[in-house]
Amino acid sequence: MSTSTPPDIRAGRLADAEYAKRFADAAPRLTSSQALLEAERCLYCFDAPCATACPTEIDVPSFIKRIADGNVRGSARTILESNPLGGMCARVCPTENLCEAVCVRNTQEDRPVAIGRLQRYAVDALMESDKPQIFTRAPATGKTVAVVGAGPAGLACAHVLARHGHNVVVFDARPKPGGLNEYGLASYKTPDDFAQAEVKWLLAIGGIELRPNWKLETTAQLEALRQDYDALFLGMGLSSTHRLGVPGEDLDGVQDAVDFIARLRQSSDLSTLPVGRRVVVIGGGMTAVDAAVQSKLLGAEEVHMVYRRGPEHLSASATEQEWAQTHGVVLHHWLAPAEIIDNGGGHVAAVRFAEQTMAQGKLQPTGREVRLDADVVLKAIGQQLGNPVLAHSGLTLQDGRIATDVVGQTNLPGVWAGGDCRAGGLDLTVEAVEHGKQSALAIHARLTAA
Known part of the structure; x- marks a missing residue:
C-alpha cells in the first residue's frame, strides 16, 4: 500500500472569465491625451543621457518631441530606424534600469519621463495605421x-x-x-x-x-x-538550462521555468493549463519573476521565489521584484537548494534549502535549513x-x-x-x-x- 501524498496539480482553478482578467495587458497603452501630457514633461536635453543609456541608441528626445508636435508617424520612424523591434522592447525592456534611470526628471520631480510607454504609443499607432510600412528596400544586391x-x-x-x-x-x-x-x-x-x-x-x-x-x-x-x-x-x-545539481532534480514536478512559460504562451485556453497549488521557483531573474507571477495568476495558492544571494544581487529589476510581491509571490534570499524531496511516489513534495551568508567574499552555509512544500518546482537559474x-x-x-x-x-x-x-x-x-x-x-x- 502506497503512503505517498499525491501532488495537488490541476487545471481550471479559476472561473473562466477570471483568466482573461488576470492575464490582461500589464501596462495598457497611453491614450493620445496621456501621451501628449507625458511628452511635454520631456526637457529635450542636449546630449541626452537617456539616448546614451539605450543599447540601440534611439534618439529619445527627438521621438518624444515628435509626439508632442503631433507627428506620431515621424516619432515611430525615429524609434524604428534605431530599433526595428521597438514595439516589443517598449513592452519588455527594463527601462527603469536604462533610459528612465538616467532621466533628469528623476532629480527634479523624483519621476522620470515614461519613455518606454511613449515608445510603445508611437510604434503601436504606426503598426495599426493604414500604412504601417515606412521603410523601402534598397536596390537588390544579388547577395x-x-x-x-x-x-x-x-x-x-x-x-x-x-x-x-x-x-x-x-x-x-x-x-x-x-x-x-x-x-x-x-x-x-x-x-x-x-x-x-x-x-x-x-x-x-x-x-x-x-x-x-x-x-x-x-x-x-x-x-x-x-x-x-x-x-x-x-x-x-x-x-538549454543549467541544472541545480542536487538530489531529486529529476523527480516528476520539477520543470524548467522557460518550458513552463512557453507552454503558457502557446496555450489557446489557459483554463486547461495545470498548475500546482504550491509552487517553488528557484532563481532571481526576470524569467523567475515571469514564472512565479504567472503561476499565481493561474490560481496557485502559494508561490515562493527563492534566490541564493541577497536582494541586491537579483538580476530582476526592482520593478519586477515589486511586481512579483504585489501579486502575492513570497521572495526568499540567501537560500541555496540542497535537496528536492520525494513524496514517496516519484514526485516532488518539498525543497530543502541551506541558508547562506557572505563571509570573506564567499558564500558560506550558516547551518540553518528551510523546507518549502511544493507540488511543482520551476528552475530559473539561467541558460546555456x-x-x-x-x-x-x-x-x-x-x-x-x-x-x-x-x-x-x-x-x-x-x-x-x-x-x-x-x-x-x-x-x-x-x-x-x-x-x-x-x-x-x-x-x-x-x-x-x-
Missing part, C-alpha cells in the same frame, strides 16, 4: 545571407540586411518566429499576439524568407550554410548554449558562448553572431536587437566592399 535563429537578434539582422537590398533566409528550430519574444516572455507583457504582429511588420519589408522547424544539429549543416550563402549570422539564443555543434565547428567560445568582436564577427570568416548566444552580453531583448543591427551593417559593408 543572400543566412540567419540562424528567428529571435530578436536574428530578426533585427534580417530586417537591416533586407533594407540594404540583400536577400535573407532565416532558419529557426521552432514552428513560429520570434524566439523568446514568442516563447519566453510573460503573457501579460505581450498580449494580443503582439510578437507575431511585429514579425509580420518586419517581414513586410520583403526579401526575407522564413524556414521554421530547422535545427542546427551537425557541423555539416553549418559548413553548408557557410558555403551556400554570402554570409552567416548566428542568433539562436540559448537552448547547449549546442556542441558550435564548438566542434571551430568557433571560439568564451564562458560557454560564442566569442566575437564588437560588431559580432566570430573567428570563422564570414560568420557573425549576436544575442544571448554571444559572449559578454546582458541577455536583454534590446541588446540582442543591437547585436543583430550592428552585425547586419558589418555584413553589408563586407558584401559591398569594392
Whole structure:
C-alpha cells in the first residue's frame, strides 16, 4: 500500500472569465491625451543621457518631441530606424534600469519621463495605421545571407540586411518566429499576439524568407550554410538550462521555468493549463519573476521565489521584484537548494534549502535549513548554449558562448553572431536587437566592399 501524498496539480482553478482578467495587458497603452501630457514633461536635453543609456541608441528626445508636435508617424520612424523591434522592447525592456534611470526628471520631480510607454504609443499607432510600412528596400544586391535563429537578434539582422537590398533566409528550430519574444516572455507583457504582429511588420519589408522547424544539429549543416550563402549570422539564443545539481532534480514536478512559460504562451485556453497549488521557483531573474507571477495568476495558492544571494544581487529589476510581491509571490534570499524531496511516489513534495551568508567574499552555509512544500518546482537559474555543434565547428567560445568582436564577427570568416548566444552580453531583448543591427551593417559593408 502506497503512503505517498499525491501532488495537488490541476487545471481550471479559476472561473473562466477570471483568466482573461488576470492575464490582461500589464501596462495598457497611453491614450493620445496621456501621451501628449507625458511628452511635454520631456526637457529635450542636449546630449541626452537617456539616448546614451539605450543599447540601440534611439534618439529619445527627438521621438518624444515628435509626439508632442503631433507627428506620431515621424516619432515611430525615429524609434524604428534605431530599433526595428521597438514595439516589443517598449513592452519588455527594463527601462527603469536604462533610459528612465538616467532621466533628469528623476532629480527634479523624483519621476522620470515614461519613455518606454511613449515608445510603445508611437510604434503601436504606426503598426495599426493604414500604412504601417515606412521603410523601402534598397536596390537588390544579388547577395543572400543566412540567419540562424528567428529571435530578436536574428530578426533585427534580417530586417537591416533586407533594407540594404540583400536577400535573407532565416532558419529557426521552432514552428513560429520570434524566439523568446514568442516563447519566453510573460503573457501579460505581450498580449494580443503582439510578437507575431511585429514579425509580420518586419517581414513586410520583403526579401526575407522564413524556414521554421530547422535545427542546427551537425557541423555539416553549418559548413553548408557557410558555403551556400554570402554570409552567416548566428542568433539562436540559448537552448538549454543549467541544472541545480542536487538530489531529486529529476523527480516528476520539477520543470524548467522557460518550458513552463512557453507552454503558457502557446496555450489557446489557459483554463486547461495545470498548475500546482504550491509552487517553488528557484532563481532571481526576470524569467523567475515571469514564472512565479504567472503561476499565481493561474490560481496557485502559494508561490515562493527563492534566490541564493541577497536582494541586491537579483538580476530582476526592482520593478519586477515589486511586481512579483504585489501579486502575492513570497521572495526568499540567501537560500541555496540542497535537496528536492520525494513524496514517496516519484514526485516532488518539498525543497530543502541551506541558508547562506557572505563571509570573506564567499558564500558560506550558516547551518540553518528551510523546507518549502511544493507540488511543482520551476528552475530559473539561467541558460546555456547547449549546442556542441558550435564548438566542434571551430568557433571560439568564451564562458560557454560564442566569442566575437564588437560588431559580432566570430573567428570563422564570414560568420557573425549576436544575442544571448554571444559572449559578454546582458541577455536583454534590446541588446540582442543591437547585436543583430550592428552585425547586419558589418555584413553589408563586407558584401559591398569594392
